[in-house]
Amino acid sequence: MSFSIKKQGEIVVVDVEGQLIVGNRQELKQKVLDELEKGEKRFLIDFSQTGYIDSSGLGVLVSLSKKIREQGGELRLANLNDDLKTLFELTKLDTLFQIADTRERALESF
Amino acid sequence: MSFSIKKQGEIVVVDVEGQLIVGNRQELKQKVLDELEKGEKRFLIDFSQTGYIDSSGLGVLVSLSKKIREQGGELRLANLNDDLKTLFELTKLDTLFQIADTRERALESF
Amino acid sequence: MTDGSDDGSLPLDSMRLALDLEIPSDVRYIEQVVELVTRQCAQLSFTARHCAFNVPVALSEALANAILRGNGEDREKHVRIHASLDYMRLVMEVADEGEGFDLDDCTIDPTTDENLERVDGRGLFLMRKLMDSVERFNDRGNVVRLTLRRA
């Protein structure tokens, strides 16, 4: 499991490869916060290569979303498979996040 | 698991794909006996694609070897991996069969 | 018992698998425990969704709670996992060395307006949504038992 970060135009795109769980969520948090400190404002997390996410992974997404908003930025999510969609629906977090079906749509939506 | 038979020159070559065990040994036996009845005399069984062989599989080889010899023919074996070599050594069947390391050597040896 | 199918595929309804495991209190073990258990579920032809979603998420939550809450991440303390599964159901028991806790008292609803932006508190909620039952398995309350019926 790992996170790869790259910049596409003005947007920081993070791919979550494997699980996003209690064992590695801090790594994701730190990577995104580092970019936020450098002044980045627009973030997209792409879950096309993600396995499962646990409650602490969801917690990190909520926390990042708040911190980014506080800096006047935006966090969007893309490419949730059916299982992950269900996870966001069960927790109603689908109402808190802007979720796009594809990476392209997410990038366009900023 | 399956057996593919083809003719190379004067030699009938049988590939054992998968296991040679109580559940399928009759199929091998019948295929070889059919060729023997057609008048074929030289047989090579190639084990390069074989998993494991059980005692009834060994029994079929012994039985075929006898029947082929009775018709004045010859049965040779090739491509035993380390596990299969051990199996033939444990049962001393390595002394009963002519076993070649490669298919080419086996074909040349007739 | 059915007679299995004609191609020699196993009669699943007579099959039973069990697994016991003990790990130190370190969250890095969670992923591999989950993989081990889901592989057993796949063996018994649990649905793809159960194998890729319900079981991994619920079990991760139970393990994380046992490691972090029950054992306070003290590596000297261990978490025991027992899983058994058959054609009817998967049962997982996760035991820690903690004081125990009250499942009902500790479960919140993270979907209310005031809770939606909370960072924590979704673990027990998710376990209950994804499993058919989540119970305290002993009086002390340090063993949680999760049951999932095979769909």
Add this chain to the structure above:
Amino acid sequence: MTDGSDDGSLPLDSMRLALDLEIPSDVRYIEQVVELVTRQCAQLSFTARHCAFNVPVALSEALANAILRGNGEDREKHVRIHASLDYMRLVMEVADEGEGFDLDDCTIDPTTDENLERVDGRGLFLMRKLMDSVERFNDRGNVVRLTLRRA
């Protein structure tokens, strides 16, 4: 118990797997039972040779004997398989519904000159060569127990 390695790989020495299965008396099931059991062995990092050779051959022999000799290939009769394995060993018990038999009386040496060209009689011999022990598990003699120490 060791603490596993730093990458989160499981502490195998605290792991235990068990498997129960019942099949009709039909040799077509053998291959899949063998695959199931060897997959569990691989899970516990048994050697490649144990997984690909010792276990498959010895278990096939025990199953074939139970199906053909013990149950006379009567599909109404069943063969039960119990396997349990941990860091130390694999134990497999194969039970049929037959009259039982005497292991020692029935084992021949198929490597002697007069036996070398026999078509049968290598099953018990191979089981004994490939396992650390082969025992009757009950008085009736219709349950064979195979044990293999993890190398």
